[in-house]
């Protein structure tokens with residue numbers, strides 16, 4: 001398990017640069033199931049056996065988002081859920097996005 005999952009998302013007030021380059025790659029290596037898209041957001045696709053299982057997972061992700069005050073975009077349908085996360089305030093990635101993704105991996 002990545003130790004990212006033990007940490008807490010922190011609200012971003014802006015004024016920090018989005019993660020890029022080597023620092024971004026180092027974090028990405030800790031979450032091999034997530035794609036880093038355009039150095040801008042993280043994305044992972046999940047598959048389930050039916051609509052209900054996908055919906056239950058969406059609700060668990062939603063509870064985590066409220067608990068962490070860090071909210072992903074969620075796209076879902078029968079048997080599939082796609083999670084996208086980035087930090088809106090800076091329109092890019094921060095450590096909180098990786099922390100959130102690691103916590104999703106542990107659900």
Ligand SMILES: C[C@H](O)[C@H](O)[C@H]1CNC2=NC(N)=NC(=O)C2=N1
Nearest residue numbers: 011069070071072086087088089
């Ligand atoms: C004030 C509050 O912390 C912010 O609006 C939060 C809420 N949830 C958020 N979720 C995500 N994914 N990115 C953010 O920048 C963000 N900002």
